[in-house]
Amino acid sequence: MKSMDNGGLVFDGGGLNVTEGAKRAAGALIGNLRAYESSRLSNVIEEAHHTAGDYTAVNAIMRARNVDVFYGDNHAIKSVNLDVGANEVISLIGPSGCGKSTFIRCLNRMNDTIESARVEGEIVLDGENIYSREADVVLLRARVGMVFQKPNPFPKSVYDNVAYGPRIHGLAPDRQALDQIVQSSLERAGLWAEVKDRLHYPGTGLSGGQQQRLCIARAIAVGPEVILMDEPCSALDPIATAHIEDLIDELKKNFAIVIVTHSMQQARRVSQRTAYFHLGRLIEVGATSQVFSEPRRKLTEDYITGRFG
């Protein structure tokens, strides 16, 4: 029996110990893979220390600088710089576990609800660091709204769902004003025509796509400047998804939108800028057309061409 070390192939001479040969071959194969992986990784890490492309935006409304996030000992986000521009849709893409959802949750400090999470660096909204000691989380979340992966309407009526934010922030002085806010929010979320006759039925009785638009209306009702969307269409069928995508296009006239998505087609369709995350680092950011047609980094190219992820 002889085994070729570099190729990992086994020639089995008759009567010799087969399993031993197979073991040695497997060992050699794993060794080769490890070497390949580590050389590739070190390249990647070196390459990724700075982000390719321009992470600033012309008309920035939020600026994240040197943001690191830790979950206990796990370093989930590694010194990310990124601007969110007014009236634009920026999509965050990348394989699962790359930190895009973690990053988006930093922008309205939803990570505060996770006990072990720690955020370093600064994120500036309107000249103020939202992580400074004086920052008011409650007001921040009113200015930076959020839509979640799974539609999560409250088990209240459609009306009360939308009126929830305005009520707790005291945005409507009287019933008429509140009615007005509810109607306009539902109109802007493209849901008014469908629910205007059932405002007082439970929001949980709507279809999945309607529920998600209800959640968008609920976020709009507070009058935010930025809307964060964490894979808003991943629980919806294609028709409801198309609905939401049209809506996003419409909403960018008034809001800055940050959307996390697993669908590259969606990123291409709805966003003006695209940011690619990998293993907690922001690898590349640029105009969506540029990122998808001529990516600057090998990793980005591998991902968008579907080689992994």
Add this chain to the structure above:
Amino acid sequence: MPPYTALIILLALTVLGYWLGRRRPAAFGRKYHSLPGYYGSYVAIWCVFPALALYCLWQLVEPGFIRSQVLATLPAELLELPEAELGLIYNDIRNLVEGNIVSGAPGEEIIAAASRYTALQRMSNLGIALAVLVAGLASSGWALRRVKPTLRARNKVERTLRMLLMAASTVAIFTTIGIFLSVLFEAIQFFQLVSPLEFLFGLSWSPQTAIRPDQVGSSGAFGAVPLFTGTLLISGLALLVAVPVGLLSAIYLSEYANARIRAIAKPMLEVLAGIPTVVYGYFAALTVGPLLRQFGEAFGLGVSSESALGAGLVMGIMIIPFVSSLSDDVINAVPQDLRDGSLALGATQSETIRQVLIPAALPGIVGGILLAASRAIGETMIVVMAAGLAANLTANPLEAVTTVTVQMVTLLIGDQEFDSAKTLAAFALGLLLFVTTLALNVVALRVVRRYREQYE
């Protein structure tokens, strides 16, 4: 041969039936519908149920049959006696057989009857053992013959299991009905002695019946109103303590406390429910009562040392875990999504709890409160020790009051004849309490259905 021989035989037959049924498919070696174990169970089921039914039927019929046979041996003049005295004689016979104390020296005919009784008993035991053996063999033999590759034993066993589960779930229902009926019949007897109107609306409670006609205060008064106001007062006080404290501690534990505090505090709270109520009783009587009296004196208030307040407060502490533990569980069960949704709109934590979590968890919370309330209404020991026995009609928590359950106990302890209004009153009170708590539950369920906010 003891009477349970039949059951032992049946058990052996069942095991044998299972074994034979299990082996049967292997003997053919063809493709069977179900796994061998199911054929075993199928045969075992057929072995056990018909024979068991026969056994139960026999046990029902046997005592009456033996009695009639034994009494038939007695001389005719004894049989002329009234039913009650005949019963006494029959008891004597049985006592003689079982070696208990017999009244007086047994006569000739009693001894003869006793030996007849023993013989009959022995015959009956032998008979049932044989009957069970035959029935078990016959039915399992029949079932064994039916075992074929096409027999769907798996589905049949499934159906038997479902019926078994159904039977188990009806046990509680029939017990409730049984309790209700037993209370109802006694209460009807009471209402033949005392008018229901007096009982329901009478304002004075003094359940004395005269032994001699010239006795003072022999009239007796059976107005239940003071008892119900007492129960209401004490339970109300208890809930006034338990609901806020329990709910707030549940909110703290589920929403604010970190895992370490929760792991310590929750079991400690639940310990409260495990303390015997007698211990709560003397805590209320020896510590809380006197404390309240001293406290009252400082403000110039006359607090009796046995007061509704003391009993209510301590009872409130006792039922805190019912409210807190259940509420904690249901608040925890509200999906994290809803919390996130509310927080992301800029609601504070307490706004989220008030407007999203509590409405969503309402049914469970009300369930916990109801459970606590029924504990409070049914509680006896604390009230006996700390609130006294005086049936005062008052809304003042500083006075001594008594409750329905306490009166039921005092009516039934000691030597009592069971046909006087005094003892029968206990059953009427029980019936009324039963109806009240039932009504309370129904109303609460209605309220919850109206206001709940159902998630998912």
